[in-house]
Amino acid sequence: MTQTLDLSDAPVDQPGARIAGACAGAKVVSFDVFDTLFYRLLPEPETVFDLVGERFGIFGFRDLRAVAQTAAFAEMHRKGEREVTLDGIYACLPALATPADVLKRAEWDFELLVLRPNPEVRAALETCRARGQTCVATSDMYLPLSFFEELFARHGIALDGVFVSADVQMTKRDDGALFRHVAEVTGAAPGEICHVGDNAFSDVQRGNEQGLRTLLYSPPVPVPTAFDPAAVGRGIQAAAVAGLARSQAFEPGRSLWWRHGFSYGGPATLAFLHWLREKAERDRLDRLLFLSRDGYTLHALWKSSVPAAYFHCSRISLTLAMIDEENFTDHLPLFLSGSDGLRLREVFDRIGVEPPGPDLLEPLGLDPATIFSPETRGAFAKAVVAWRWQILKVCRECRRGLHATCLAAGLREGDRVGIVDVGWGGSTQEGFAGSVAKMFDLDLRGYYLCLREQARCERPHLVMDSLIDESFGNTMSERVFAERVAVELFFSAPHDSVIGYRLRPDGSVDCIGDPGRGADPRAREIATEIDCGARDFVTRAEAFFRHLPVEPGAHALLGPLLRLVTAPEPEEAEALGGLWNFDAWGSSVEFRSYIARIGAGDDLVRGDGWPAGLAALRREASAVTPGNGRSSATG
Amino acid sequence: MMRNRVLMVSRSFGKAARRLRRHVKSLRNSSLFDEAFYRGQGPRTGWRSALTHFVLAGNDEPFWPNPLFDPQWYLTRYPDVRATGRNALVHYVEHGEAEGRQPNALFSPAWYAERYGLPSRAGALAHYLRIGRQAGVKPAASFNPQAYLDSRPDLAITLADAFLHRVRGGGPFVPKRDASPPVSLPAAEPETYRYIAPLPPTDLRERIAGLGEAPTFSVVTPVYNVPPRFLEAAVASVAAQWYPHWELVLVDDASTDPATRACLDRIDDPRITVSRQDRNGGIAAATNAALDRARNDYVVFLDNDDVLTPDCLYELARAIAETGADYLYSDEDKIDAEGVSSSPFFKPSWSPDTMMSIMYTCHVSCARRSLVAAVGGLRSGYDGAQDYDLVLRMTERANRIAHVPKVLYHWRMLPSSLAASGSAKPYAHEAVRRLKEDALQRRGLRGTVEPVKDMPGQFRVNYHPRPGTAVSLVIPTRNNGQLVQTLVASVRERSTCRDIEIVLIDNGSTEPETLATLSRLSGEGVRVMTDSRPFNYSALNNSGAAAARGDILVFLNDDMEVVTPDWIERLAGYAQVPHVGAVGARLSYPDGRVQHCGLVNLAHGPGHAFYRAERGPPRYYGRDTLEYDWIAVTGACLAIERTKFEAIGGFDPALPIAYNDVDLCFRLVEAGLYNVVCQTVDLVHHESVSRGSDVSPARLARLRSESRRLYARHPRFFGHDPFFSPNLHPNNVHFVPNPN
Structure with a gap:
């Protein structure tokens, strides 16, 4: 008897447990490869063709490659074969300046580059093998067996067999012949095989038809729709960012806030870092100070010849x-x-x-x-x-502590110093200039993610630069400024806002933090998780992007965060907007000031901090109101 | 070939000349070159016009072309301009101002133009100098001229000059060669002091729990015939403590007043014990009886008519948790019969020499009970000063002493109490003398305890130098023959100490009169050394010290005049006390006003306490009269044991002009020593106070720079003086208490 298990709602206790558990008792466990045992760091497979085209400067290569594949299919049918091959596809490619073999090898290499083992499925595979089950990979794919062998070897994945449609000219999708072939080669009856795959038709329906047990695989959390190919578009840079950003969905056991840090905070952090590195070196800074708390993650990831320090301070201190x-x-x-x-x-x-x-x-x-x-x-x-x-x-104590903090940060007379802050009007820089400049003669410059339009007019005496500039459109800086509460959430730190200092007798400095009043108890953990997620993204991105023919620029890297804060989905608005008393300065035990929330007890809600979040929540609320077409129709 | 070279030179000279003409014209048109102002600073223009001289030499000289353009600041701030070699003001006029560059650290042409609707940033500075200044407008976002004048009533300047004063340093100037620039503010009219109790923290319980091993306190109170309402107030103040771990031990010293006895009888609180002496034995015996009954870790002394503030024990517990101190004291104030507060005593951190001068720790006084027991408690025979005696003995044994700079005790001022009048209990005076003599004996120090003329009941210690102590005076000088002659004559004619070596270091005198004086003095036994290197006060003194033979070095300015005959003995005696670092003297101007009686390290920087104050009654608990410890003493007269001077490496030549004496004293304090001023040692300082108006930008810039260097070396003293108090006005040398 065959069974189909849908894993979409299964609890995730430990990596792979939900899959390995469902495969228990099977003699053979078969794993689909693409989007199951492996995922791509791209929102859609065709982006690999774009990478090839970009590498060799071939305009429209994706379309050429698609036409060639279609032609290869026609040729396959003509020959009575069941699967196209990579050789067959490239044989159909029109003559280009670059030889087809070179392009084919490039596609091969890019596929290897973007494929990553799915940690959950890999864990399940290892569990199954450890308990003596025969584990195989089964894939409908035009790539040859040798590609798979190289792929598995590269990632240290051990299997008892690899079955590829292009190699054996049998497929899962057409008639399930590939499943029969697996049974034959492994010597297992179909009912003794459990196949895990993400495709409801080729993996599940065809598998069941062949008498296999099947598991429909889905990632532990849904991939955000913002990273769907249609939403991302066909730009390579945006696709590369989205591909990596969406990969968090395949990681089990991660918190919501780690995922946000990874998908949104990480790319923005990387953009900011790239820009800062360029500015710091171009402006020949003696020292760069990452102001707390905005600069916490940035400082941890800073790599440059320009020395830097994490500078505990705030506008208040x-x-x-x-x-x-x-x-x-x-x-x-x-x-x-x-x-x-x-x-x-x-x-x-x-x-x-x-x-x-x-x-x-x-x-x-x-x-x-x-x-x-x-x-x-x-x-x-x-x-x-x-x-x-x-x-x-x-x-006065604050001044003393600040002086000692400056010395500890390495500030010296005459230094050209940059300070890093997220935004918005330069008030923190004003405070820095007004306090630190009384202690040291500094050539001070401020570097911001975003400055509101009036900032330079209001403080013309300050030297300020902003990553988000006119190239993002005339209104972007004001739009981002309007949604600044949501942006700041991604540039925070797992410590209280610094409101002062106390110099110890031994000359060391204690920072005085303000935990806020009536603060959201999750705040520190959220900041920690966002920080970890962002760091993980940046670490992986730096390793990944350097192999691409073009590294994503600021627009691509900031895209996910800008989209999130200016046009969030209702569920995103609900998650982020549910935080309260995020700003310690204006907090009180008397009320909860949410980032964005509607419908709670009005006496406790003051939140209008994130207009776009509120708008999303209101849209959602009106959509489900009785009498509204959508709600009554869909129930 | 030679001909070509000549042509080249000629051509380039022609280019330079044209450039010079263009720059001169540019500045002339800009109206930013103020010839009178420029000449007033004394540039040596030679045969050139002032403007031409400025264009050619302005980048290398300290003279400003107008009251708001600082060429050195501009070139430092904009190294790209310096790299071009172009005159700073020319660059500013032709490019910099339009680009928003600033002429000094405060004026922003961009802000100014925006604020006052000028069509362009270019011309903003000229606009301010010509129009805005006279109108008294705000020249910078962070500067309000009226507020500046309001805050500096000592400045005799108009609104129009406020910003100029601020830009050019904002303070009086250092007197010549006195390395400690004064911060002079007149004694402000203080707001009336009023004690305001703080609110208990909302998380008080958590904070107390966070102290770790929370210390327990025994409040000990001897009682004798006190009016019930005062006793009730005292007891109530203990009962109202935020901190819960205490007991109150009341010992009635056989009161004869039935009301007092009845009041004690009414007390019904398990935390309070009341016992009675069989016969009246005096305050020391009664306190000892209370100490015998005390059971907790620390003892807190409370007089029967005084009041603890509600946070007293909490703050003591915090300080104990933080420092592990064996003995603690706090600030205090007075209250009258109705509880109205006044006369706060905001005290310095632990100051052993101050302690030998006056019972300054006084209230609240808290000691580890084991320490009190170790010294045998209070001694009888010192009534009226029994607490002073106890503190001297305890602090000789205490490992750590802590000061809580908060008023934690209200001392009730009644006609019958010592608080009301120092002469109310004359029997106590003799006790003070004896307890100090005892202390000297215990400590193995030679000295005489002397009554203080202006403070009846107070006694100072005149430490005697060890026999055979050799003393050297080290005196740098240059072209000051007349003053040197006066100084040497006063030393020789007035000093009772005859064995004095005088070492003069001539820093390249050129005036014939001075050279003749030095030559004559050299023949009269004065050692005259020559060191013609550029003026470096530290280096000169160090070389003089190296050449001198004395065990005690006395660094002197050359414009001093000795007044006190035994000045050397007194300075040397203090300098030889093991815990003492530098010893200063009381310096007066010829008109009798105070030049120096100790340095305070204020928020704005080091300054002379009571600067320019007239002679008068003792100020702020004898601060200008008794031997207090200070953060620093002026190098104009500074005595120190050679061994201590050498151990800390002498003066630092990296501070050539200003703050080298302060730096030396800071290092002594950092080394665990105490600097003290002998207020009985009087010298006249013939320094011209009119030099205080000499505010040249270059000197101010140098001062600012050296001040920053000073605090970069000593960050713990940035805006902090352990021998001052955070509860006194932070920028007033007259010890003005804050009103709350």
């Missing part, structure tokens, strides 16, 4: 460091900024200052739990001013 008794009142707006809904105590907590007691508060009509509002703003301001000497002590 830098600004506090520049505040003294002479300019205190100039900075009063900072102390009160983003305070709506915060308790009085929280307004002080977030700058690391012990709040004043009732002796100071009561005459102002305040208590520690008084909520900041337009009505209480004046009293809050008075409390801040009255308590300024305590605040100034914190500012």
Whole structure:
């Protein structure tokens, strides 16, 4: 009796367990190769042809290659054969400047380059072999057996047999003859064979027809639709990025946030790194400082002759460091900024200052739990001013710690220093210039992922450069700025926002972090996972892209993130938007400020931080509202 | 061949001449060359016009072409300009300003043009100098002229000059060859001090749990005839502690007041023990009785009419967890009968010489109970100063001493208490003298305990130098024959110490009078060395020290005049105390105003405490009267044992002009030594204070640079002075308490 197991909803306990478990008892386990035992680092197979064309400068090679394959099929039918071969295809290719053999070899090499063992299926294969089952690979493919042997050898995959349609001129798809051939060669009855493959027709239906047990393989998580070939388009650079970015779907046991870090944070990080390396060397920087927290992952991946350091600071710590008794009142707006809904105590907590007691508060009509509002703003301001000497002590400590931090980071008089931040208006650079420049004469430049349009007008005295520039379109920087909360999620760090410093007696510096108030308990883990995912992407991408005829540029690498933050799918908006109190500065135990959320208790929701996310959620909500055509029709 | 070369030179000279003419014209048209301003800085233009001289030499000289264009800053900031060799201002006028480059660290032509709607960045600086400055407009995003003047009431300048002052350094200038530039702010009208209790942290319990092995405290309080309301307040202040691990030990010293006894009887709290002495034995005996009953790790002393702040034990516990200190003290203030706070005492970190001068640790005082027991508790016979005696003895044994720079204790000021009047308990004065004499004896130090004339009840120590101590005065000089003559004469005529070697290091004097003076002094037993290298205060002093024969080196400026006869003995005596590094003297200007009585390391940099203050009653707990420890003393008169000087490597020649004395003192502190000023040693400093207005950009730039170098070497002292207090105004040399 045959059975078909759909693995799409099976739990993933350990790599390969769900597949190996389903194959238990079979004498022979047969694995489909493409999109099952292996996956490609490309969104569609035909991109390999584009790579060949790019390598040899042949315009439209994909189409030529497709026509040749069609012709090869015709020739196959004419000869009464059952499968086309690579030789047969290239024999049908029109004469080009590059000999067909060279092109064929290039295709072979690119296939080898882009194919990666599927970790889950590979684990299942190893489990099955370990328990004595005969394991074979079974593929409908025009590539010859020798290709498969080279592929498996390259990745150290041991099999008991390899059955390729082009080699034996039998296929799975036409009549299941290849399955019969497997049974014959292995000496197993069809019912003793379990075949695992991703194709519902050729792998499952034809297998069942031949009396095999079959498993329909699907990746542990769906491949994001944004990486579907149709969405990616036919550009090689975008395809290469999408191909690698989507590969996370084949990795079992990864968290949602690792996957986001891999697919979106990773490519953007790599783009930023490439750009920074070019700028740092061109601008002959003495030192590059990756400001916390945005620069955490970037710094960890930095490789350049320009020395770099991860610089613990924030707009708050830098600004506090520049505040003294002479300019205190100039900075009063900072102390009160983003305070709506915060308790009085929280307004002080977030700058690391012990709040004043009732002796100071009561005459102002305040208590520690008084909520900041337009009505209480004046009293809050008075409390801040009255308590300024305590605040100034914190500012001085901050300045001392910043000075020591600068020395530890290697800053020296006269250095040309670059600082790296995600964006947006240069306020952090302003704080850096205003605080650090009082301690060191520096030639300071800021390097940003994105600057809002007004940034340079508002701060013309700062030297600033941005990766996202006019080449991304006139409105892109403003669009990204509007969605900055979502972008910042991908450039964070698994530590609290640094709001100050404390110099220890031995000269070392303790950074004072602000954990925020009412913070999402997942925040640190999410930052860790996104960081890990991004690092994994960059590591793999650097190894992969250097073998391509053209390395993906900034547009291709930033594409996935820009798409996500400006036009998310509803499920993406729900996942990211569900984070709350992400920004420690404006956080309070009084409320949850979501990145994007609708429909929760209104008294707890203040989130409008991610307009595109909210729009996606609203679209989805309206689509499922009773009475709406879609919801009533689809149930 | 030769002819061709001549032609080439001629041609290139012609090009250069044309270029020079073009640049001169360019600057003339720009209105950015202010000839009067330029000439006022004293460039040697020779036969050339000032403008031509500037175009040719401006990149290499420290003179600014107008009050806001700093050529050296510009060339450093824009190395591409320096690489061209072009005159900085010419570049700025022809290209830089339009490109948004800045003429100095603060003025942004881009910001200015944008802010005031100028058609272009080019011309922004000229606009400001011509129009904006007079109108008092903001010249930079971060600079408000009015706020600047408000913050610097000492500056006699107009709104129009505020930015110029700021750009050109923003402060008074260093007096000649005094390596410690003063930061002079007049004594500001302080806002009224008022104690504000902090709020307990919301996570107090977690924080206490995070202290690890939380120390336990025994608050010990001897009671005698105290009005019940004060005793109740004292007890209530302990009961209100945030920190939970305490006991209160009350010992009634046989009070005769029934109200006091009744008040004690009413106490019903398991954390509080009340016991009674059979007979009145005095405060020391009663406190010892309380100590005998104490059971916890640390003892906290609380007088029966005083009050602990609610965070007192919590802050002590934090400090213990952080430092492992055996003895701790905090800041304190006074309260009146109604509990109104005033007179905060914001104290320095542990200062052993200050401790020998005044009971500055006072309240709150907290010691490991085992330490108190080890020294035998309080000694009778010192009532009124029994706590002072105890602290001196404990701190001789304590491994670590910590200061909590927060007011943790309110000392109730009543007519009958010592807090109200130092003369209220005259019997205590004699106790103070005796306890100090005891301390000298215990420590094996030779010295005399002397009453302090202006502070009745206080006594200072005059340490005696070891017999046979040789002293060398090291005095760099140049073309100051008259002053040197005055100095040497004052040393010889007024000093009681006769065995003094005088080493003069002549830094290339050229004036005949000076040379004649030096020649004459050389014949009179003064050692005159010649070192004509470019002025380097550190190197000169180091070479003088190397040549000198004394065990004690006294570095002196050449414009000093000795006043105190036993000045050498007093300086040398302190210098030989093992824990003492540098010893300074009290320096006055000829008009009697304070030039130096110790250096404070303020947020803006090192400055002279009470600079230019008139002679008057003691200031801030005797800070200008008693021997306190300081972060640094001026190199204008600095005594140090040769062994200590050599151990830390002497003055650092990398700091040739400014801050070399501060650097030396910082290194002494880093080496675990203490710098002290002998306030009884008076010298007159004939330094021209009018030089304070000499704010040349080059000197300010050099000062800024040397200040940065100083703090790069000593980052822990950046904006921090352990012998000052973070609760005093951070940029005022007059020890002005912050209002909360």
